[in-house]
Amino acid sequence: MSDQLSSLVTIFTEFYYWLTVVLMFFIHVGFCLYEVAASRHKNHLHTLMKNTMLIPLVTITFFFFGWWIYFAFPNGPGIIGGLVAAPHAVPWSDVMGAHMGGGADLENGWARINGVFWAAFLLFSWTAASIVSGSVIERITSGGFWILAVAIGSVFWIIDASWGWHAEGWMVQLLGYHDAYASGVIHAIAGGFALGVLVVLGPRIGKFAADGTPRNINPRNPWLVAIGLFMIYTGFWGFYVACNVPMWDVQSGDGVFYSATNIYLAPTTLSAITFNFLMSLAGGLLAGYWVSKGDAFWTYSSGLAGIIAASAGNDLYHPIQAMFIAIVGVIVMYKMHYWVERRFKVDDAVGAVAVHGYAGFFGVVVAGFMLWGYPSSPNPDYAAINPLGQFIGAVIMFGVLGFLPGWVIAKIIHACGFLRIPREVEIAGLDTANNAELEAEAQAVAAAERN
Amino acid sequence: MTTGDFANWAGAIADIGPIYPFVGMEVPLVIAGVIFWIAWHIRMIRQESGKLEEDKQKAAQ
Numbered sequence: 056m057s058d059q060l061s062s063l064v065t066i067f068t069e070f071y072y073w074l075t076v077v078l079m080f081f082i083h084v085g086f087c088l089y090e091v092a093a094s095r096h097k098n099h100l101h102t103l104m105k106n107t108m109l110i111p112l113v114t115i116t117f118f119f120f121g122w123w124i125y126f127a128f129p130n131g132p133g134i135i136g137g138l139v140a141a142p143h144a145v146p147w148s149d150v151m152g153a154h155m156g157g158g159a160d161l162e163n164g165w166a167r168i169n170g171v172f173w174a175a176f177l178l179f180s181w182t183a184a185s186i187v188s189g190s191v192i193e194r195i196t197s198g199g200f201w202i203l204a205v206a207i208g209s210v211f212w213i214i215d216a217s218w219g220w221h222a223e224g225w226m227v228q229l230l231g232y233h234d235a236y237a238s239g240v241i242h243a244i245a246g247g248f249a250l251g252v253l254v255v256l257g258p259r260i261g262k263f264a265a266d267g268t269p270r271n272i273n274p275r276n277p278w279l280v281a282i283g284l285f286m287i288y289t290g291f292w293g294f295y296v297a298c299n300v301p302m303w304d305v306q307s308g309d310g311v312f313y314s315a316t317n318i319y320l321a322p323t324t325l326s327a328i329t330f331n332f333l334m335s336l337a338g339g340l341l342a343g344y345w346v347s348k349g350d351a352f353w354t355y356s357s358g359l360a361g362i363i364a365a366s367a368g369n370d371l372y373h374p375i376q377a378m379f380i381a382i383v384g385v386i387v388m389y390k391m392h393y394w395v396e397r398r399f400k401v402d403d404a405v406g407a408v409a410v411h412g413y414a415g416f417f418g419v420v421v422a423g424f425m426l427w428g429y430p431s432s433p434n435p436d437y438a439a440i441n442p443l444g445q446f447i448g449a450v451i452m453f454g455v456l457g458f459l460p461g462w463v464i465a466k467i468i469h470a471c472g473f474l475r476i477p478r479e480v481e482i483a484g485l486d487t488a489n490n491a492e493l494e495a496e497a498q499a500v501a502a503a504e505r506n
Numbered sequence: 507m508t509t510g511d512f513a514n515w516a517g518a519i520a521d522i523g524p525i526y527p528f529v530g531m532e533v534p535l536v537i538a539g540v541i542f543w544i545a546w547h548i549r550m551i552r553q554e555s556g557k558l559e560e561d562k563q564k565a566a567q
Contacts, residue, residue, distance in 0.1 A: 112543075155522040488561040
């Protein structure tokens, strides 16, 4: 920080990630609004607080161990290969706090950017947990959900990021795994985790008729759904930008060439991802309106699913390719949602498994065909992007690190007797007793005012 | 007397490291934080179980 140019680069990088964090906060506001809108009046407050409290829980656990996991686990396959030292990311490191940089024997200026980089990843963590939150509303206990939120938000998604969303992750090295804007590493894993939990949790009372025919439990407030999903779109801009490194010398050998890069330190531009973000959003909305016959809930959700379906390769696709991938991804996820619902009696209250899980899985697999032979990394020794590597990657994300842990942890919580709320409370509503108390208090005040 | 590692900003800023107070207490802080986190989960699960049982009785009436 002793010359103006290097200071500008450092301070710009700090500010860049800080700004993405602020933008990504909208994702969580959007998720809260959207979940409340999707729940029935008798469950509003419980739904809101269940989601809200994942923010502090995932935050402190991501400080305690999530950040360290990202840097410690890139060796593989799986957990083979030993841990990588990550002195800047252990919670007792002095650069995990206010630090001027002096005396820190750490590479890459961690003392200055550790906090903002940690926060950018943390906001991804909230997103992963929040995706699960929506699907399980109106019948899960808050205490049970919060354990699951910590598991997906501070453990499993960040393991997958270390494996497949890290410049030296073993999936990138061996499989040629490419997932620039997290179709798999956030969305497929969270969708798979949600599905694992839903299988154990079971459907809401009344969701299925005696003969197994599903009934629609429609969102109570379509306006709040719209606002919530628009906010998620807004936050998604920050998400995309946070997936990049803003300024990096990408020239191998002699010479210097500074560019934005993706998370694998391969060159891209903000223009590229802006083209593709918007075209995949547009493709998703157009397809969603078409397949759902104009249903507002599914149209808005499909905008999101369209982006997710194209995200794995949105650093490289042509915008019209991104649009068509989004269209096909939305059709696949919409059809899959209703097929799984009918076939397996899974009650995914907000369609999160479809929007995030199926669209994310699809996006990872499609990138393997679309980007076949592209370098997965600037390192020429790493495998190139290929369909088999992407398919294996999608299975790891959705199944191995998503569905399986979700199912196992939900089973354990269920065995301990606090996964699902009592039947009587579910029928009456989680807020009913609380609402009656509030009403009694209001009546008492009103009576006092009259006297 | 200062609780920090430095007493003023007059020296070379580039030599200043952590600026939070009580440097060296990081490990006990982490232990205390982890204990609080786990205790919070246990307390909230117990509280919620009691509340749900109460609500169940009310709903059954």
